[in-house]
Amino acid sequence: MQVVARRVGASDRGVQRDIARFAGAPHVIDPGAEPLEHALEEVPDSPAVFLIHPRAGDPYLGRTALLRRRLKRLFLAGKRPSRLLNLRDVGVRIEYWLAGSRLELALVSYELARAHFPASYREYLKLRLPTYVRLILTNRFPRTQVTNRLAGTSPSYGPFRTRSDAEEFEHALLDLFQLRRCQEDLQPHPGHPGCLYGEMNMCLRPCQEVVTPDEYASEAARVAEFLSTSGKQLIESAAAARDRLSEEMNFEAAARQHKRVERIEQVLQLRGELARDIDRLHGIAVTPSAVSCAVNLWVLHRGAWHAAVPFATGTTADKSVSIDQRLREIFTGFTPLPVRPAERQDHLALLVRWYHSSWRDGEWVGIEDCGRIPFRRIVGAISRVAAGKSG
Numbered sequence: 001m002q003v004v005a006r007r008v009g010a011s012d013r014g015v016q017r018d019i020a021r022f023a024g025a026p027h028v029i030d031p032g033a034e035p036l037e038h039a040l041e042e043v044p045d046s047p048a049v050f051l052i053h054p055r056a057g058d059p060y061l062g063r064t065a066l067l068r069r070r071l072k073r074l075f076l077a078g079k080r081p082s083r084l085l086n087l088r089d090v091g092v093r094i095e096y097w098l099a100g101s102r103l104e105l106a107l108v109s110y111e112l113a114r115a116h117f118p119a120s121y122r123e124y125l126k127l128r129l130p131t132y133v134r135l136i137l138t139n140r141f142p143r144t145q146v147t148n149r150l151a152g153t154s155p156s157y158g159p160f161r162t163r164s165d166a167e168e169f170e171h172a173l174l175d176l177f178q179l180r181r182c183q184e185d186l187q188p189h190p191g192h193p194g195c196l197y198g199e200m201n202m203c204l205r206p207c208q209e210v211v212t213p214d215e216y217a218s219e220a221a222r223v224a225e226f227l228s229t230s231g232k233q234l235i236e237s238a239a240a241a242r243d244r245l246s247e248e249m250n251f252e253a254a255a256r257q258h259k260r261v262e263r264i265e266q267v268l269q270l271r272g273e274l275a276r277d278i279d280r281l282h283g284i285a286v287t288p289s290a291v292s293c294a295v296n297l298w299v300l301h302r303g304a305w306h307a308a309v310p311f312a313t314g315t316t317a318d319k320s321v322s323i324d325q326r327l328r329e330i331f332t333g334f335t336p337l338p339v340r341p342a343e344r345q346d347h348l349a350l351l352v353r354w355y356h357s358s359w360r361d362g363e364w365v366g367i368e369d370c371g372r373i374p375f376r377r378i379v380g381a382i383s384r385v386a387a388g389k390s391g
Contacts, residue, residue, distance in 0.1 A: 021307050021337075022107040026051070026095035031075060031088060040075065043068045043096070046290065049108045050096040051116070052087055060087070061112055061124070063105050067096060100296060101287035101361045103354045107298075107305060110350060122346070129345055130352045131166040132158030132278070133173070135224055140213065141186050141206045142220035143179060144170050150341050156278045157227045157271075159348045161356050165272060172267040176234070177223050178204045228277045231268050235261060273366075274355060278303045278348070282370055285354075286381040286390075287362030295362075295385050297330070297378075301370075304339035305347045313386040323379050331373055363390045 029039050045068040052060040052074070064070040075088045099105045113121035121127075129148040134156045136142055146166045150156050160166040174181055180203050182195060188209045198205040206216045226234050242257035274281070285298040293314040299306045309330055339347070354360055363381040367373055384390045 022104075022111040022305070023049075023097055026097050029094040029096075031091045031094060036075060036088070040068060040071050043071060044098065045069060047099045047102075047105060048096045049099060049105060049112060050094060051112060052091040053093040053095070054087075054090045055092055059116055060091075061109065061116065063099075063109050067098075098290040100290040102357075102359055103285055103287050103298060103350075103362060104290075104296065104308065106350050106354060110346060114346075127346060127349050127353075129349050130159035130161075131163045132156040132160070133166055133170045133227075135220070135227060137220065137224065139185070141180060141188075141216055142223075143181070143183065144174065144223075145183075146170055148345075150278065150345050152341055155224060155227055158275050158278065159352050160275055161272055161352065165270070169267070169270045169275070172270055173223070173226070175202070176226070176264065176267060178202060178219055179223055180204070180206060182207070228280065230271075230276060231264050235264050238264065274352065278344075280368075281348075282367040284365045284367065284378060284381075285362055286365065286378065286385045288385060288388075295382055297382075299334065300347070300351060301336040302339075302344075303348050303351075304336070304344045305350070306334075306337060311382060313382065323382065324375050327373075327375050327378055361390070 029043070033039070045066045047063075047065050048067040049061070049063045050067065050071070052062075054060070062070070071094065074086070075091070097108050099108060110121070110125060110127070113124050117124050122129075131146060131148050132150065134145045134147050134151060134154050136145055136154050138153055146163065147156075148163075157169075158166065160169065178201070180186075181197055186207050188207050190209055192207040192209075194205055194208050195203070197203040198208070198210075204211045204216055204219055206213070222234075238257050238261045242254050242261060245251075245254035245257060279302050281300065281303045283300045285300070287296050287298065287308075289296045289308075289310060291310060294310050294312050296308040297311050298308050311326070311330075355364060362385055365374060365377050365381055381390070
């Protein structure tokens with residue numbers, strides 16, 4: 001029987017019904033049909049994610065840069081004695097998804113691993129959750145915490161490249177404010193021994209009842225505002241005070257405010273390229289596509305990835321409409337999908353892995369305000385990726 005790759009239909013999907021965001025419908029090969037050698041010759045030797053379903057047990061999930069060569073090794077190695085893995089007598093179905101970029105490979109692998117290995121997909125993918133600085137507002141006396149878990153009730157700032165980066169940022173952040181650094185659940189009373197930071201006037205000393213809970217909450221609100229605006233409000237107020245003092249010829253006070261502005265900027269430099277209030281972490285990854293004369297636009301909204309939007313370039317593009325206008329039409333109709341906190345943690349882990357890797361392909365365009373999308377930067381990124389000048 002002749003074997004051809006085909007798209008899976010509605011009756012074939014089974015477990016695939018939950019795989020829609022990144023993976024889509026796969027190409028399918030039946031290894032039991034003959035001749036298998038001819039079928040594998042028709043498979044493109046391109047980057048892809050593949051699933052091999054056995055007669056019993058869990059499927060084999062893999063990804064490769066050369067799909068045809070990998071499948072031949074797995075299914076045709078038995079013609080002569082070899083220690084290579086041979087699945088010809090085991091596999092009953094091959095499914096594969098072509099990918100145009102390493103980001104697409106990672107996202108499709110993630111979607112498939114979650115569907116087929118829900119209890120162990122992170123271990124299967126070796127997915128390491130990134131680190132955040134969390135402001136715990138549920139505590140009577142709020143404090144910060146370095147963690148790799150997101151919490152819906154407390155704002156989180158990140159993701160950071162490493163835990164040490166997050167700890168360094170947290171320490172520098174607290175130097176700007178008088179929030180407590182102790183991790184204990186406070187039972188304030190005047191006889192509390194306090195700590196060194198209180199003696200250095202770097203903490204409001206709520207433990208010793210030096211301030212009221214409302215006064216301490218006001219300082220915590222300032223920290224929350226700093227994190228939510230990435231320090232914008234604090235810099236603007238310090239710069240305005242510096243300019244006002246200079247006009248009043250109070251140069252010593254103006255110099256102190258200038259140093260404060262510099263300190264704030266130094267703190268913000270420690271956050272890295274990606275760290276933001278997670279609810280305000282938006283961006284677009286422009287990557288190559290498996291389809292010729294096209295690129296993929298991957299939208300990250302509030303720290304969650306959404307399905308790729310194919311964007312035609314070159315001879316396939318509609319020349320009567322500008323790239324800028326086509327982009328505006330895409331984002332006008334964009335509707336973000338709800339994502340559970342655990343899934344968002346995974347999406348951010350995939351972002352950090354791709355963005356900070358030496359093998360990153362494509363370009364990242366961060367978006368500070370969803371109401372002001374930087375279309376010119378996106379157009380430039382599309383042009384460079386289409387020309388193969390990115391990465």
